[in-house]
Amino acid sequence: MLHRRPLVKTLLESRPENVLVVSGLGSSTWDVTAAGEDARDFRFIGAMGQAGPFALGLAMAQPKKRVVLFTGDGELLMGLGVLATIANQSPSNLVIVVLDNESYVETGSQPSATAGPTDLEAVARGCGIVTTGTITKISEVNLLRDMVYDAPGPVFMNVKVIAETLPLVFPESFDGVTAVNRFRNAAIA
Amino acid sequence: MTTSEQIDWRQDIFDVLREQDISLVAHVPDAAHTSLIKMCETQNDIDVVTLTTEEEGVGLLCGAWAGDRKGVLLMQSSGVGNCINALALPNICRIPFLTIVSMRGEWGEFIPWQVPMGQATPKVFEAMNVRVFRADYKQEVGATVDAAANFSFNTRQSSAVLLSQKMIGAKQFKEG
Numbered sequence: 001m002l003h004r005r006p007l008v009k010t011l012l013e014s015r016p017e018n019v020l021v022v023s024g025l026g027s028s029t030w031d032v033t034a035a036g037e038d039a040r041d042f043r044f045i046g047a048m049g050q051a052g053p054f055a056l057g058l059a060m061a062q063p064k065k066r067v068v069l070f071t072g073d074g075e076l077l078m079g080l081g082v083l084a085t086i087a088n089q090s091p092s093n094l095v096i097v098v099l100d101n102e103s104y105v106e107t108g109s110q111p112s113a114t115a116g117p118t119d120l121e122a123v124a125r126g127c128g129i130v131t132t133g134t135i136t137k138i139s140e141v142n143l144l145r146d147m148v149y150d151a152p153g154p155v156f157m158n159v160k161v162i163a164e165t166l167p168l169v170f171p172e173s174f175d176g177v178t179a180v181n182r183f184r185n186a187a188i189a
Numbered sequence: 190m191t192t193s194e195q196i197d198w199r200q201d202i203f204d205v206l207r208e209q210d211i212s213l214v215a216h217v218p219d220a221a222h223t224s225l226i227k228m229c230e231t232q233n234d235i236d237v238v239t240l241t242t243e244e245e246g247v248g249l250l251c252g253a254w255a256g257d258r259k260g261v262l263l264m265q266s267s268g269v270g271n272c273i274n275a276l277a278l279p280n281i282c283r284i285p286f287l288t289i290v291s292m293r294g295e296w297g298e299f300i301p302w303q304v305p306m307g308q309a310t311p312k313v314f315e316a317m318n319v320r321v322f323r324a325d326y327k328q329e330v331g332a333t334v335d336a337a338a339n340f341s342f343n344t345r346q347s348s349a350v351l352l353s354q355k356m357i358g359a360k361q362f363k364e365g
Contacts, residue, residue, distance in 0.1 A: 022252070042255060047278040053248030054255070054278070060213065060236060061256025081241030085249075089238060176282035180255060188257040 002138055004099045004161040008070060009035040011097075011145060016066070019149065020058060020187055024051030024071030026106055027166070028099055032070055034169040039186035042179065043171055049078030052096065056086050059094040059153075062187060066093045068148055073100040073114045080123055086154050087128030095148050095155040096124075101163040109163060124156035132156040193327045198356070199225040201331030202289065206261060209338045211287075212236065213253050213260030215246040221291035221357045222263045243268030247275035251284045259342065262288040266295075266310040266351075267303060276317040279347045286319070286347040287338055296354040310351065319347040325356055 008031040012021070021041040023032040028051075029043040042058075044051050055069040076083075076098055086094065102115035114120060121134045131151055135144050135158070147155050173179065202225055206214070214229045215238040216222060229235045240246050246262035253260050269290060279286035293300075294307020314321050320340060324333040330352065337348040 044278075046281065047248070047275055049244065050248035050251075050275050050278050053245040054252035057213070057249035057252030057254075057258075057260070058256045059252075060238075060249075061253040061258035065256075079242070079245065082245055084241050085238065085245055089236075176278075180282040180284060184255045184257070187255055 001136065001160050001162045002141075003164070004101070004159075005031050005034055005166055007141065007159065007161070008032060008099070010141065011148060012036070012038075014145060014149070016149060018064065019066045019068055020062065022051055022055040022058065022067065022069045024048070024069070024075035026072075027101075028070040028072050028075070029171070030166065030169045031099065033171050037172060039182050042183040042187075044075075045171070045174055048075055051075060052079060052082035052086070055094060055096070056082065056089065056091065058187065059091040060089065063091075063093055065187065066095065066149070066153075067091075068095045068097065070097050070099060073098060073102060073112050073120060074104050076120065077113055077118075080127075083124050083127035083129060083156070087124075090154060092153045094153045095151075096157070097144075097148060098156075098158045099161050100158050101161045103163045105163055105165055109165075121156065121158045124158075129154050129156045133158070135159040196327040198324075198327045198330035199228070202334050203228045205331055205334045205338065209259065209335070209342070211259045211261050211338070213238065213250065213258055214263065215240055215249050215260060216263035217243050217246075217265075217268050219263070219265035219291045221265070221352065222289075226263065243271045244275040246288070247272050247278060247286065250286055251278050251282070254284050259285075260287075261338075262286075263291075264288065265291045266293050266307045269310045269313055269349075270306050273313060273317060276319060276347065280318050283345040285341040285345050287341045288319075288348075289334060289350045289352065291352050291357055292354045294354070297358075298354065307354075314349050317347075319349050321349055321351060323351045323353065325353045327356055330356075
């Protein structure tokens with residue numbers, strides 16, 4: 001099991017210029033924000049379940065950019081069907097990183113389905129995503145980085161992280177128009 | 190004079206999509222949209238995305254617009270309810286969102302299960318700040334879709350075109 005916040009920061013420190021990041025509600029957004037403000041990040045603060053579809057649309061619109069989605073088990077579980085949609089479109093520039101803490105930490109640490117028998121990597125494979133992995137140890141971070149930045153997509157990586165209550169690190173603004181305007185300018189540059 | 194029988198309103202929608210530079214067509218299939226979907230699939234520069242649920246189309250099109258690509262969501266009225274919370278995304282970010290909805294449960298419907306969402310469709314859209322356009326006659330379909338697309342992409346707001354069941358014809362379902 002890994003600590004999510006330093007993991008996301010470590011990954012983003014070696015981020016190539018052409019990488020766009022999408023983060024799902026909610027802990028993933030705080031993790032990405034804690035790594036530092038960057039115009040190439042679009043962070044969901046609502047519309048739970050929509051981060052995956054958004055990342056797919058972005059990847060299809062910007063085939064020369066690489067789109068990396070950071071989201072949680074809870075956010076992905078809300079719309080697992082998107083994995084089938086992604087597999088069928090098969091965008092080579094899309095990477096999904098699930099920070100799987102097996103729980104809904106912000107609402108009182110209720111267990112999610114992945115605390116039980118549900119295996120998100122198996123779901124992704126069953127939906128037809130061929131390049132998948134599950135990361136459970138800190139010694140696998142270099143492998144994870146290679147998959148995130150270099151492997152042909154679509155890539156699905158499930159990362160087992162510790163269910164820990166961390167400070168909520170908020171974006172500079174909660175205003176959606178401000179956020180999408182800034183991101184769009186960077187994304188199409 | 191062109192009679193209503195001669196009007197191919199699906200071709201008219203297709204022509205508007207091309208004029209509007211819409212190149213991403215997301216859908217959960219409905220018999221009323223079949224020939225339009227087929228037309229789009231023949232185009233090398235249009236991607237047709239079959240969704241597992243309509244709400245995926247909201248996020249998909251918003252992400253595409255953030256990457257400078259325009260799209261449309263095709264669905265039937267029963268799918269509108271699936272989109273409600275997702276519509277917060279284009280609403281709060283002022284992302285242009287356009288959908289074309291084939292109506293069920295309002296005219297000549299014979300499946301009662303289609304009625305609740307069909308009747309609720311305009312109210313649900315209005316509740317989520319989606320401007321509702323409606324086409325009741327074949328002659329007005331192209332112009333209505335064009336007006337909705339202009340509204341959405343020029344003013345960065347959400348709009349829906351409702352294709353009335355009276356116009357589509359209830360028999361379309363049986364044929365499809």
